[in-house]
Amino acid sequence: METPRNSKYLMQLTLVATLGGLLFGYDTAVISGTVSALDSFFVLPFGLDEMSANSRLGFLVSSALIGCIIGGISGGYISKKIGRKKGLLLAAILFLCSALGSAMPELFMKPIGEGDHTFIYFFIVYRVIGGIGIGLASMLSPLYIAEIAPAKIRGKLVSLNQFAIIFGMLIVYFVNYYIAGQGDDTWLNTVGWRWMFASEIIPASLFLGFLLFVLDTPRSLVLKNEPKKALQVLEKVNGKLEAQKILSDIQNTVSHKSGKLFSFGIAVVVIGVLISVFQQFVGINVVLYYAPEIF
Structure with a gap:
């Protein structure tokens, strides 16, 4: 890698x-x-x-x-x-x-x-x-x-x-x-x-x-119309050869409007939400908050 x-x-x-x-x-x-x-x-x-x-x-x-x-x-x-x-x-x-x-x-x-x-x-x-x-x-x-x-x-x-x-x-x-x-x-x-x-x-x-x-993230800096600062961060992390290409990709993606909520299908959203829901349903918060009382 x-x-x-x-x-x-x-x-x-x-x-x-x-x-x-x-x-x-x-x-x-x-x-x-x-x-x-x-x-x-x-x-x-x-x-x-x-x-x-x-x-x-x-x-x-x-x-x-x-x-x-x-x-x-x-x-x-x-x-x-x-x-x-x-x-x-x-x-x-x-x-x-x-x-x-x-x-x-x-x-x-x-x-x-x-x-x-x-x-x-x-x-x-x-x-x-x-x-x-x-x-x-x-x-x-x-x-x-x-x-x-x-x-x-x-x-x-x-x-x-x-x-x-x-x-x-x-x-x-x-x-x-x-x-x-x-x-x-x-x-x-x-x-x-x-x-x-x-x-x-x-x-x-x-x-x-x-x-x-x-510094802020490159995407955040591009959204704030600060591409020069975004390029500086990208160069530090990725090197000069890759930085300009990644910056161009970011500028292209932020220029497009976001799609609708279910652009990638309703299943993706539902699965993502249910993962968080089941994290709570297993009762982990009881242990986090009351472990000393339980034991």
């Missing part, structure tokens, strides 16, 4: 984009280590009956999924309107805001650490913000890699994003385990859970910082 002219530069761009996937997994699974603490801190003080208390806790834990829907639906529009890179920057900012706000829902309203159960709705808002970041990253990270990678190794590089998602989940389980070991249950229910959410500040800051130093 042929390798691109500058494989090191290509791998750097890919690794930056996969940080979005890592944060996808990290933000999704970080809640698992905090379930009992959130129940103690936010839910029990309301004195609700068992059914109402369980429902409130369930909504508290899964509230990020509301943001995922918003981010997933708006991802296509955002990537086209402001570009792939800026879309990822927006996701990184949302991850950072969510990490700060989830750890300190009383931020800007009370001294840090003095918030109580009445800040539950602010906590939910911050989790939804993180969910929007997840929705954006779930689309834009693989899209960025696919548009930056040469065709011959595109599938292999895009698959790294899926690996990064699972790796992010794995990392946060160990992070949560380490933090939980720093004190007793009382400490975990009052302070420890805050540190679990705050730990996301580190990868989110790295993601945001690295994105400032990478």
